[in-house]
Amino acid sequence: MGLGTFWGISAGAGDPDWLTVKGAKLLRSVKWLACPQGAAGQPGLAFQIVRSWLQPEQTLLSLHLPFVTHSAQLQAAWMAAAEQLAPPLEQGEDVAFVCAGDVGLYSTFAYVAQALRERIPNLSVQAIPGVSSPLAAAALLGSPLVMGSEKLAILPAMFALSDLEQACAWAEVVVLMKVAPVYPQVWQWLAEKSWLDQASLVVWAGWPQQALFPTLEGLADYQPPYFSLLILRSRQRN
Numbered sequence: 001m002g003l004g005t006f007w008g009i010s011a012g013a014g015d016p017d018w019l020t021v022k023g024a025k026l027l028r029s030v031k032w033l034a035c036p037q038g039a040a041g042q043p044g045l046a047f048q049i050v051r052s053w054l055q056p057e058q059t060l061l062s063l064h065l066p067f068v069t070h071s072a073q074l075q076a077a078w079m080a081a082a083e084q085l086a087p088p089l090e091q092g093e094d095v096a097f098v099c100a101g102d103v104g105l106y107s108t109f110a111y112v113a114q115a116l117r118e119r120i121p122n123l124s125v126q127a128i129p130g131v132s133s134p135l136a137a138a139a140l141l142g143s144p145l146v147m148g149s150e151k152l153a154i155l156p157a158m159f160a161l162s163d164l165e166q167a168c169a170w171a172e173v174v175v176l177m178k179v180a181p182v183y184p185q186v187w188q189w190l191a192e193k194s195w196l197d198q199a200s201l202v203v204w205a206g207w208p209q210q211a212l213f214p215t216l217e218g219l220a221d222y223q224p225p226y227f228s229l230l231i232l233r234s235r236q237r238n
Ligand SMILES: C[S@@+](CC[C@H](N)C(=O)[O-])C[C@H]1O[C@@H](n2cnc3c(N)ncnc32)[C@H](O)[C@@H]1O
Pocket: 013, 014, 099, 100, 101, 102, 103, 104, 105, 106, 107, 131, 132, 133, 134, 176, 177, 178, 179, 202, 203, 204, 205, 206, 207, 226, 227, 228, 229
């Protein structure tokens, strides 16, 4: 018997209408569907985005993929996820793993796929691209993310201000993901450079609680949630 395919479906950054037609078609056709769990063990954000496409006869595998940085804990979670997903794949059935945003942009899909490949070396893994949060955020702000000869840098997180300084030295546009924990520090740095009007913050893009801040003027004390990103133009656009 052949193996099933492990699909990564990009659910889009929040608005359910951002799911692609290809993603929706596949969502409806697979029997086995996997989603990361939310913080309290319930189906997480990706599930909430795609729930209207799901069929009652589909089996939902809810995966515990904790938001931690501890590498041994993460490894264990990816291996446990692979353990849950392997049986249907080994029996020739396709499994679709749904992630918020795009599965190719800082997503757990890659790690789960890797853990599965260690178990099932010949496994076919395919990704369906989608609307990632930086592109969704730019669209909501009504401005292209980059244009002409502008260079783009995306920082997955900021560990030191020098990361941001280096990115700004090279790129005209810098996206800072996972900005929440470093926001006060970044705001101060922007204020010192008089760049508050060159930075925008997008919170919960595409969700009902979405908030858009085209500039950071007056937002020193704001506390962004995890689902926030900052777009900085290091040179003024003409
Ligand atoms: C692990 S990354 C996942 C990125 C996702 N795969 C994508 O394509 O957008 C999580 C970070 O993405 C950003 N993010 C994801 N969805 C977002 C949304 N709807 N609004 C604002 N930021 C979002 C936040 O910076 C968050 O901390």
